[in-house]
Amino acid sequence: MNTDLETVAKERGIKYFLVSYTDLFGTQRAKLVPAAAIASTCRNGAGFAGFATWLDMSPADADLLAVPDAAGLIQLPWKPEVGWLPADLVMGGKPVEQGPRNILKRLIAEAARDGLQMKTGVECEFFLITPDGSEPADMADRQMKPCYDQSALMRRYDVITEICDAMLELGWKPYQNDHEDANGQFEMNWDYDDALVTADRHAFFKYMTRSIAEKHGLRATFMPKPFMNLTGSGCHAHVSLWKGDRNVFADASDEIGMSREGYHFIGGLIHSADALAAITNPCVNSYKRINAPRTTSGATWAPNTVTYTGNNRTHMIRIPDGGRFEFRLADGAANPYLLQAGLLAAGLDGLRNRRDPGQRLDINMYTDGHTVEGVKCLPLNMLDAMRALEKCDVLNEALGSFVPSYLKLKTEEWNAYSRHLTQWERDTTLDC
């Protein structure tokens, strides 16, 4: 995009730009570039040593260049002299194939060739905890069913409204903020948009929420399951597919308002769900949120099975009303770009290959799941998900060399975890 960022900087009082990219593990890496140097950075990119971040690169590799996308500029509401710029990764004059934002842009362009645009909204649940990370920060937040707790929400009024005011100022159209189902847990909702816009906002939201929480002496975490007895943090995604102004998923003649294309798209997610979990539930800890025992609030609100339903929150996919569905599998650790890329890749496969999502189940999956036969279960741990991804033709084909790179780094992570001796093992095995 041809925006003159030097002029924009002068007009808006921006002194520095954070040229930022998100690596394979979702960590945001950045260089702080003075406004006087932003024009040359836009031309040449900001230089990084790729090996120093999670990208499956070598110390011998040439410079990794992060080329800012001016269209994604966000002026930090809590520090307006800084402008955040999402960047695309280039090495040796070519886009880096495993770069998360590059992958999403490639898939978006592929869908656009068929005239299709995926629009999504994400619900980023997070906890406000003590700075040492040991417990929810609000000592009075002790209800067994704390969801929508008015008093606990209002005790965090200053921090929640600072974040919401920021979103209002940025034009994201935020519309609801609440206390969620775990003590110390919150959710803030803003409008859905194009998948890339949502991915950039999702990445920025995590950074903004952590930064503003820190200002208030708190720590924000998106960790999927920080406390075993409490509900974990999901990142539910609401998905619709558009052809110009027409919502391809909408069909008023269907019982619950979903079109044939919508069911095929869902069929694609169901077909690749176990492999997709390696991306949407990327950590060892992710599998302590799904497949979890009941929490103190009464429900985990996380799926255990690869199933879909109408307006019912006990399945992997919920169709709350016509023209969209909610994908409830992803969690707070999901990489904002890879989440969207995974959904688009698996969904488009479903559309192209007319995948059958199977029977809609309108039962409480937590209590009556055992009464239906042949239901696929979600992976029980990160290794199972990684193995499913390795074998998944659909995602290997759509995501290209990202998959082996990602699996290589994730295998190292799994091995590091496996070498960790837990107290549980000592307690249960010392006297074997």
Ligand SMILES: [Mg+2]
């Ligand atoms: Mg929620």
